[in-house]
Amino acid sequence: EVQLVETGGGLIQPGGSLRLSCAASGFTVSSNYMNWVRQAPGKGLEWVSVIYSGGSTYYADSVKGRFTISRDDSKNTLYLHMNSLRAEDTAVYYCAREGRSLTYYYMDVWGKGTTVTVSS
């Protein structure tokens, strides 16, 4: 079964660091484009970051320089390293697999999410 399971969320003080993990099963992370998407309480979806199969990475302006996306091919796991956390980073964080063609993109597999709360 194709599945993504996020872990690593929790309560963290402003300025702190956290690492989220996203373990994949049923497919190979390194062969796919993988995204992190977050959702603040009561708000809409916000894209955070993507890592391509070739290793290129991209970030939303709101997290650039503070967050780092990576993967461990031996563990078939995606990560999001979050530094200098702010209250506005409080959200449910989802990982999602991306499919593409020339004229369309889609996220077809999503995890259930892990909650990050940044508060003193």
Add this chain to the structure above:
Amino acid sequence: SSELTQDPAVSVALGQTVRITCQGDRLRSYYASWYQQKPGQAPVLVIYGKNNRPSGIPDRFSGSSSGNTASLTLTGAQAEDEADYYCDSRDSSGNHVVFGGGTKLTVL
């Protein structure tokens, strides 16, 4: 602009047809994808590409596109279709994802 604009809320009578729209300049180059999200759950892909439905998505969901507007049509809305719906596309570089603000669908 890379923004995608959706109506915040739409309602439909049970069994009737409703169209949810998504507007943005990038939609002239890329098809939108559509996601359904129910409270406390992760988003689920319902439409992608020109009009493709993932396995398990009922055929009452369909997609279309014209100019800078993508549409998700629900033909014969059911109570279980009540949810938030989001569109997404990519910016001009193709590397950054852009989500619409979401549309809350109420089935009356």
